[in-house]
Amino acid sequence: MKYLTTLLLLFLLSSTLMAQMQRQRAVKDGPVEDIFRIGSITGMSTVTTLEAKNLNSLIMHNFGLVSTGIEEFYGLDQNAAVRLGFDYGVTDELTIGIGRTSVEDNVDFRAKYLILKQLESDKIPVQIAIKGDVGINTQKNTQFDEFTFQERLNYFASVMIARKFNKQLSLQIAPMVSHFNTVKIERVGEIPENTHYGLGIGGRYAFDERKAITFEYLPVIGDRSPGTKNHFALGYEIETGGHVFQMFFMSGKWFTEQHLLARTNTNFFEGDFRLGFNINRVFGL
Amino acid sequence: MKNILLITLFAVLQTTVSAQTFYAEDGKAVFLSKVPLHSFEGSSENLVGMINLDENILDFYLDLETLDTGNGKRDRDMRLTLNTEEYPFAEFYGTLSSPFDINNPEPQPATAKGTFKIHGNQQEVEIEGTLTPTEDGLLLKASWILNLTDYDIEPPKLLIIKVDENQEINIEMLLTPYSEDE
Numbered sequence: 101m102k103y104l105t106t107l108l109l110l111f112l113l114s115s116t117l118m119a120q121m122q123r124q125r126a127v128k129d130g131p132v133e134d135i136f137r138i139g140s141i142t143g144m145s146t147v148t149t150l151e152a153k154n155l156n157s158l159i160m161h162n163f164g165l166v167s168t169g170i171e172e173f174y175g176l177d178q179n180a181a182v183r184l185g186f187d188y189g190v191t192d193e194l195t196i197g198i199g200r201t202s203v204e205d206n207v208d209f210r211a212k213y214l215i216l217k218q219l220e221s222d223k224i225p226v227q228i229a230i231k232g233d234v235g236i237n238t239q240k241n242t243q244f245d246e247f248t249f250q251e252r253l254n255y256f257a258s259v260m261i262a263r264k265f266n267k268q269l270s271l272q273i274a275p276m277v278s279h280f281n282t283v284k285i286e287r288v289g290e291i292p293e294n295t296h297y298g299l300g301i302g303g304r305y306a307f308d309e310r311k312a313i314t315f316e317y318l319p320v321i322g323d324r325s326p327g328t329k330n331h332f333a334l335g336y337e338i339e340t341g342g343h344v345f346q347m348f349f350m351s352g353k354w355f356t357e358q359h360l361l362a363r364t365n366t367n368f369f370e371g372d373f374r375l376g377f378n379i380n381r382v383f384g385l
Numbered sequence: 386m387k388n389i390l391l392i393t394l395f396a397v398l399q400t401t402v403s404a405q406t407f408y409a410e411d412g413k414a415v416f417l418s419k420v421p422l423h424s425f426e427g428s429s430e431n432l433v434g435m436i437n438l439d440e441n442i443l444d445f446y447l448d449l450e451t452l453d454t455g456n457g458k459r460d461r462d463m464r465l466t467l468n469t470e471e472y473p474f475a476e477f478y479g480t481l482s483s484p485f486d487i488n489n490p491e492p493q494p495a496t497a498k499g500t501f502k503i504h505g506n507q508q509e510v511e512i513e514g515t516l517t518p519t520e521d522g523l524l525l526k527a528s529w530i531l532n533l534t535d536y537d538i539e540p541p542k543l544l545i546i547k548v549d550e551n552q553e554i555n556i557e558m559l560l561t562p563y564s565e566d567e
Contacts, residue, residue, distance in 0.1 A: 120478050126431040126448035133457060151457055309465055342458070384456055 131217040135264040142333035144316040147229040147262040150189030158185045160355040162376030183355040208235035251282045256358035274300035278358035292325035296362040312337045331360045332368035346378040405438040412558025419549040427454040443497045446476035475503040492517040506536040522561035
């Protein structure tokens with residue numbers, strides 16, 4: 101009996117090779133994909149860069165404060181702030197962009213470079229990118245008329261460190277600095293700051309492949325201008341065939357981080373936030 | 386005595402199988418998608434295959450998440466279209482129905498009949514290609530047309546134009562003699 105059993109076992113072992121192979125998933129150790137779906141959460145940049153030769157056309161809007169109530173149709177009756185921008189992937193690591201914001205006619209040039217990519221194996225557990233932005237206030241017929249080119253400039257720099265923890269959750273922190281060559285004294289005796297430091301915190305929680313909720317928080321670290329509040333935004337992101345739509349409530353009215361950090365003057369948690377939305381459309385060129 | 390007999394029998398069985406079995410796990414698979422005025426392809430070098438000449442078996446499969454079209458967003462869309470989370474493999478299992486001479490070093494036409502499965506659906510197919518004995522093993526090349534709707538796959542859209550439901554599939558892999566160490 102034992103002899104027969106052994107024979108049967110040997111036969112089965114041998115015939116295993118002749119049967120259908122067992123299907124096994126390929127082991128990959130590439131970069132983690134989609135830490136964030138697109139280059140910004142609301143106004144805060146993410147570690148995500150465009151792929152080489154891809155162009156993202158980006159329209160960002162927000163309206164007046166929701167707290168203005170029905171009289172102003174919860175802010176929609178007030179003038180919208182709009183930033184129209186284009187970003188281009190020079191390489192998979194380097195993205196450059198240009199944009200214009202309707203508030204103060206600020207034109208900005210920006211670049212983002214991906215230094216380190218998070219790997220599936222966790223050999224590199226985080227993704228790191230750096231970003232720089234230079235803006236110029238081009239507004240005419242205001243107090244800026246008398247300012248020189250140099251005096252109209254504003255700057256931003258940050259280091260973004262992010263990790264995708266699982267298919268759903270990605271988090272990012274971003275030490276940042278903004279600088280304005282010229283600042284305006286709003287009230288006698290108040291001394292505004294030219295430079296602000298901050299620590300951006302952002303996140304994304306995906307419900308599925310297409311939908312996610314997002315947030316960003318830009319607390320100022322250290323001295324701040326009088327009236328400057330920490331910017332916060334809470335959003336909903338949806339991807340539909342080539343577009344990424346982002347709808348959100350945000351405290352600041354700006355879309356450039358130097359302004360969000362230094363010139364946000366409303367407090368989200370006191371009910372002073374506004375409705376906004378971004379439309380991203382990525383083209384392969 | 387019985388033990389010696391058993392061991393000998395096992396060794397003979399294994400040797401016979403190994404000598405006629407060829408295996409690869411770095412085969413190349415390419416698909417070509419077309420829309421009017423545009424086409425793109427996706428490829429993977431993770432095609433796993435096995436040929437057993439004793440049994441005339443051809444077996445291969447691909448982890449669909451290894452396909453790369455050169456565009457991350459398109460890759461994501463492709464994975465959603467194919468529902469790779471639920472159905473991660475494209476796979477074929479069948480028999481070689483054409484004669485094959487392993488001692489003839491020329492490329493020989495090869496036909497395999499069997500079941501191709503993708504997206505949780507399967508169809509009986511006939512795949513044609515060539516099989517070439519080389520110093521290292523067997524070189525298999527094959528191509529066929531995969532009709533997406535046959536497998537209940539909704540052809541994706543580029544902007545508003547649907548991708549052609551017929552996809553050209555090409556595979557190429559060098560299968561080496563299977564050894565027990567593998």
